[in-house]
Amino acid sequence: MKLELTINGRVHSVEIDPGEMLLDVLRRLGYKSVRRSCNSASCGNCTVLMDGKPILSCTTFAARAMGHNIETVESLSEDGKLHDIQESLLETGGAQCGFCIPGFVLTTKALLEENPEPTEKEIREALNGNLCRCTGYESQIKAVLNITRKRGGHVNE
Amino acid sequence: MLINVKEYFKPTSVQEAFELFNEDRSHSVLLAGGTTVALMKSSTIERIIDLENLGLNSIAENEDSVVAGAMVTIEDFRKNPIVQKHFGNFFFDAFSLVGSWQLRNMATIGGSIAPRLGWSDVTTCLIATGARLIVYDEQGYKNISIDEFNHTPKEKKPLITNIIFPGDGYHYSFKKFSKSTFDIAIINVAVGVKLNDDIIEDTRVVVGSRPQFPTRFSAVEEGIKGLKLDATTASIARNLTFENFEGGSNLKASVEYRQHLASMFVERALLEIREMVL
Numbered sequence: 001m002k003l004e005l006t007i008n009g010r011v012h013s014v015e016i017d018p019g020e021m022l023l024d025v026l027r028r029l030g031y032k033s034v035r036r037s038c039n040s041a042s043c044g045n046c047t048v049l050m051d052g053k054p055i056l057s058c059t060t061f062a063a064r065a066m067g068h069n070i071e072t073v074e075s076l077s078e079d080g081k082l083h084d085i086q087e088s089l090l091e092t093g094g095a096q097c098g099f100c101i102p103g104f105v106l107t108t109k110a111l112l113e114e115n116p117e118p119t120e121k122e123i124r125e126a127l128n129g130n131l132c133r134c135t136g137y138e139s140q141i142k143a144v145l146n147i148t149r150k151r152g153g154h155v156n157e
Numbered sequence: 158m159l160i161n162v163k164e165y166f167k168p169t170s171v172q173e174a175f176e177l178f179n180e181d182r183s184h185s186v187l188l189a190g191g192t193t194v195a196l197m198k199s200s201t202i203e204r205i206i207d208l209e210n211l212g213l214n215s216i217a218e219n220e221d222s223v224v225a226g227a228m229v230t231i232e233d234f235r236k237n238p239i240v241q242k243h244f245g246n247f248f249f250d251a252f253s254l255v256g257s258w259q260l261r262n263m264a265t266i267g268g269s270i271a272p273r274l275g276w277s278d279v280t281t282c283l284i285a286t287g288a289r290l291i292v293y294d295e296q297g298y299k300n301i302s303i304d305e306f307n308h309t310p311k312e313k314k315p316l317i318t319n320i321i322f323p324g325d326g327y328h329y330s331f332k333k334f335s336k337s338t339f340d341i342a343i344i345n346v347a348v349g350v351k352l353n354d355d356i357i358e359d360t361r362v363v364v365g366s367r368p369q370f371p372t373r374f375s376a377v378e379e380g381i382k383g384l385k386l387d388a389t390t391a392s393i394a395r396n397l398t399f400e401n402f403e404g405g406s407n408l409k410a411s412v413e414y415r416q417h418l419a420s421m422f423v424e425r426a427l428l429e430i431r432e433m434v435l
Contacts, residue, residue: 001165018205019162021195041192042339044259053232053262059195060263061188063165064207107258129257129339 003066007031008075016062022048023057025065026072033073033102044130047103048072054107054129073102076109084150085109088143096134103130108144117153120145159197164204170211171293175316177206179295182312189228189268192260213267213318216240223322224291227267231255231279234266243324244286251282251331251347257339267317273307273370276341281365282331283320284373285347291319307370327351327361328434330426334418342366343410344418348426355385355435362394364419367404376401377423386431395424 005012007029016025023046026034037045039058046058049071076083082090085105089095094104104127111118111126118126123144124137132140148155168174178185184203186194194205213226218239225234234240235252255261255278269279270290283303290306292299294315309315327349335342342365349361360378365371377397384390399420406412 017158017162018165019159019202021158024158040196041260044257047259050262054259055262056259059192061165061191061195061205061207063167063205064188064191064209125253126258128337129259 001063003063005029005062005065005070006068007070008072009069018063020062021058022060022062022065022070025062026057026070031072031074035099035102037099042131043100044103044107045100047106047130049106049110052110052113054110056129071106073105076105083109084147085112085143088147088150089140092139092143092146094132094135094139094143096132100130100132100134104132104140108147111144112147116151117148117155118144159194159199159202159205161200161203162205166204166206167210168206168208171213171316171318174206174208174211175293177204178316187271187316189271190230190264191268192256192264193268193272193274208267208316211318218243221324223324225266225320225322227317227319228265229267230262231264231266231269232258232261235261243322244329247329247331248282251278251329254331254333254338255279260339266320270303270306270320271314271317275368275370276345276366277371278331278333278342278345278365281345281347281363281371282329283322284365284371285329285331285349285361285363286327287323287325287349287361289321289323290317291321292317325351327359328430330429330433332422332426334422341409344415344422345371346419346422346426347371348423348430350386350427350430352386352434355387357381357384357386357390362398362423364398364402364404364423367415367419368407368409369403369405372403374398374401374403374423381427386427386435388428391424391427391431394427395420398423 003016035045037043041056041059047054048057050068085108095101186202188207213228216225216237235248269277292315329349331347333342333345345365347363351359362374362377380397381394402416404415
């Protein structure tokens with residue numbers, strides 16, 4: 001079936017299989033930041049934003065995405081400059097092998113849009129669907145707290 | 158990917174969706190949030206009927222009840238001001254333990270009940286609140302209990318359109334035991350208590366993921382009715398849960414393990430409600 005997908009503000013017209021998942025279509029279109037990992041809704045590596053909310057593209061039917069705005073991490077860095085969330089993850093050592101980072105960045109972006117000054121508890125709750133096998137998660141939490149500080153907000157530690 | 162899917166429908170009315178489904182039930186599936194369907198890896202599903210455009214994604218308040226569309230996502234439900242007004246932090250806290258944020262943005266309330274999964278935390282909570290379902294089938298709309306829905310044979314299963322929550326002044330607590338929030342519960346417990354001062358006027362004690370479907374433990378409910386909500390009553394409830402436990406063993410846990418956990422959680426839930434209210 002034919003599908004119109006809006007990804008990072010750009011409209012793609014794409015031929016899909018009706019039983020296909022969004023993850024497959026995104027990767028086929030070249031959005032390789034969207035990782036395939038567990039493929040069973042457990043790890044968060046395939047996270048994308050649908051209308052601003054984090055969802056798992058491995059378990060979302062591509063056909064469902066029609067009429068919604070999909071956002072991947074490719075939309076964040078402008079002119080080769082990293083987004084402050086990405087910068088912050090690098091600074092705290094939250095980006096070791098880097099595989100899980102696109103998912104983390106997108107979930108964090110959605111969190112900060114909904115709640116610009118999250119407490120540590122709120123950060124942990126929001127990020128608990130994103131698994132990282134390199135770190136002990138502390139660096140990611142620190143990174144998010146640092147962004148609040150950098151953006152001039154109050155840090156709820 | 159579901160390999161044999163040939164058609165993907167997006168109907169715009171409940172009637173149309175139901176008729177599409179009924180045309181060929183054995184090869185069709187109704188799609189709510191999609192998390193269960195996507196993970197089924199079924200080869201018999203050939204037709205997907207996506208319920209997204211049926212207009213079932215809002216929450217309304219009646220005089221003494223809250224009515225939620227079946228397509229409201231778990232995350233939208235727990236953060237909804239009407240829900241918070243009627244249930245305080247119960248759903249906000251309980252559903253923070255359901256899946257991950259991503260999954261809660263996808264999974265819906267109706268879609269959590271429809272596949273009749275024994276481990277669904279959502280179903281356990283809904284039964285504890287006395288929620289009923291508005292469903293649609295050949296006869297039109299009906300108001301049925303979750304229990305009735307579960308006992309409808311598969312070939313007669315109706316389409317869930319709304320969930321009605323009575324606003325009857327209960328206080329609630331939810332407990333879940335799992336390795337992580339997005340793992341399937343080894344046991345989940347929801348307790349609702351209606352109080353007259355500090356006396357338990359009525360109660361609903363629900364245990365799910367036993368691993369069978371969540372059910373009310375009437376022996377516990379009857380046993381603590383009329384008692385003062387205190388530590389002694391909570392421990393009576395723990396013993397009653399232990400003595401009357403019905404469940405089974407599977408890969409996740411043995412029946413004995415579940416029996417102990419459920420008993421402890423019923424006690425803790427009652428103590429938590431006491432802490433909250435009294």
